[in-house]
Amino acid sequence: MTGFAQLLxxxxxxxxxxxxxxxxxxxxxxxxVARNREIQVxxxxxxxxxxxxxxxxxxHLFATHASESRWIPSLSGLAASGLTYLFxxxxxxxxxxxxxxxxxxxxxxxxxxxxxVTALFPALDSHLSQAYFGDLATLTLDDAKVAVFIAVPVLxxxxxxxxxxxxxxxxxxxxxxxxxxxxxTLSTLVLxxxxxxxxxxxFTVACLFIPTTVLGTVTQPGxxxxxxxxxxxxxxxxxxxFGLSLAFxxxxxxxxxxFLQVGVALLVVLFVRLVGALWKTPQTVKTI
Amino acid sequence: xxxxxxxxxxxxxxxxxxxxxxxxxxGLSFTILPREILWITGANGxxxxxxxxxxxxxxxxxxxxxxxxxxxxxxxxxxxLQNLHFHIPSTLRDIIEVALSRRPSEQEIxxxxxxxxxxxERPWNGASGGEKKRALLARILLRKPKLILLDEPxxxxxxxxxxxxxxxxxxxxxxxxxxxxxxxxxxxxxDEMQPFRLKSLHLGSPLEVAPLEMTIE
Numbered sequence: 344m345t346g347f348a349q350l351l352x353x354x355x356x357x358x359x360x361x362x363x364x365x366x367x368x369x370x371x372x373x374x375x376v377a378r379n380r381e382i383q384v385x386x387x388x389x390x391x392x393x394x395x396x397x398x399x400x401x402x403h404l405f406a407t408h409a410s411e412s413r414w415i416p417s418l419s420g421l422a423a424s425g426l427t428y429l430f431x432x433x434x435x436x437x438x439x440x441x442x443x444x445x446x447x448x449x450x451x452x453x454x455x456x457x458x459x460v461t462a463l464f465p466a467l468d469s470h471l472s473q474a475y476f477g478d479l480a481t482l483t484l485d486d487a488k489v490a491v492f493i494a495v496p497v498l499x500x501x502x503x504x505x506x507x508x509x510x511x512x513x514x515x516x517x518x519x520x521x522x523x524x525x526x527x528t529l530s531t532l533v534l535x536x537x538x539x540x541x542x543x544x545x546f547t548v549a550c551l552f553i554p555t556t557v558l559g560t561v562t563q564p565g566x567x568x569x570x571x572x573x574x575x576x577x578x579x580x581x582x583x584x585f586g587l588s589l590a591f592x593x594x595x596x597x598x599x600x601x602f603l604q605v606g607v608a609l610l611v612v613l614f615v616r617l618v619g620a621l622w623k624t625p626q627t628v629k630t631i
Numbered sequence: 632x633x634x635x636x637x638x639x640x641x642x643x644x645x646x647x648x649x650x651x652x653x654x655x656x657x658g659l660s661f662t663i664l665p666r667e668i669l670w671i672t673g674a675n676g677x678x679x680x681x682x683x684x685x686x687x688x689x690x691x692x693x694x695x696x697x698x699x700x701x702x703x704x705x706x707x708x709x710x711x712l713q714n715l716h717f718h719i720p721s722t723l724r725d726i727i728e729v730a731l732s733r734r735p736s737e738q739e740i741x742x743x744x745x746x747x748x749x750x751x752e753r754p755w756n757g758a759s760g761g762e763k764k765r766a767l768l769a770r771i772l773l774r775k776p777k778l779i780l781l782d783e784p785x786x787x788x789x790x791x792x793x794x795x796x797x798x799x800x801x802x803x804x805x806x807x808x809x810x811x812x813x814x815x816x817x818x819x820x821x822d823e824m825q826p827f828r829l830k831s832l833h834l835g836s837p838l839e840v841a842p843l844e845m846t847i848e
Binding site: 373376377506507509510512513516517518555558559561565566569 | 710715716717718719720721722725726728729730731732
């Protein structure tokens, strides 16, 4: 067996876990963008980063055994993003026309909070970097197993319920806020909070937004194909980016994955437009 | 009580207002029975759309009681059409289909009388306001609601489309014994909805503290 293959074997859990998680995030991202929730999701993600950093700081101060505190950052990230969600929903319902400025202010507040916490606990510097940029190579075996455990049911739920969920997204886009079902909100929160803690902010937002945004520039694929393509783009780019970063050690994994997602999604758009142009039926010209 | 006389909606002494502003209506009471149409007219700013939102709980009421006697799943609401762009690339057919738990046949969609076959594959984001409105109405009719609330459904429609919509709604109400609340700027359109039992409600200007008149024809 070659050295490279042996290296890949080390990540036998990390790669499938990241692929499944990336697919789930990309499908959820399509719904979130359709519901005009992009900036709110950035706030939730930043809330999760803040929660993770605070809990790690506390663990450094008080915990005696590492094993006791293993799940605290994940739970704290989930709690913080949940609170950010509830707070942002409450305030936006009172001032819907100022939605974007409120979300941006909340995002800045949480980003500042994260940096202040890091300043209080200097040991958090590396955690802050990990929370933002992530690295699939540092995904622990336990985290990888939990990622699979979360991503699979979320994916199954979103595939089986694609019709009512799409209708919900359409109605939210049409009627404004306040139509997301509890199951959608909870699965989104759990997915995002865990992804931030285990895979980082950049990985999370790249998978959520890049495929659907680039694919949204074409009019033709249709709803189901859009979801499939979003998932497939992440499923292709994550192992590809990971493999390339292993082969070329100076290349960072997650930025490379995001870069590949843009490239592959653009290629898909180009292909769809080309096929659309080739198959377009000629218009009948009416003469007067 | 027979099904015909069992109300679909009862409203008692309803008052609602612009938040922090004047009352739009006070002491409004009415009942809607199956196969009945409530026709709401009034000047701009008189609170017609707000009335629908208040009924649906999307706008707070100041006082009064609102009782729907049909399940929420059997109530459909079509607000005024804004400049609606849907992020996920979809066709008019897709938008109609996702409204139902099962995939409707093409025949079913066409039988609503609101969409023509060649329009089904038109991209939602590239469709005209009138096409979007008819597709949204088709979604509503395919769900077979017992009560439909329409906020100026004739906006964006040319004469042919208006006649299509009137004819489709007439057929639907007849077949399903449903009721309708219709907000309109156009007087006289209600005559097209005969022979249904018609109630009309005219909302006054908010500055006149909403004088109300209700006639039952």
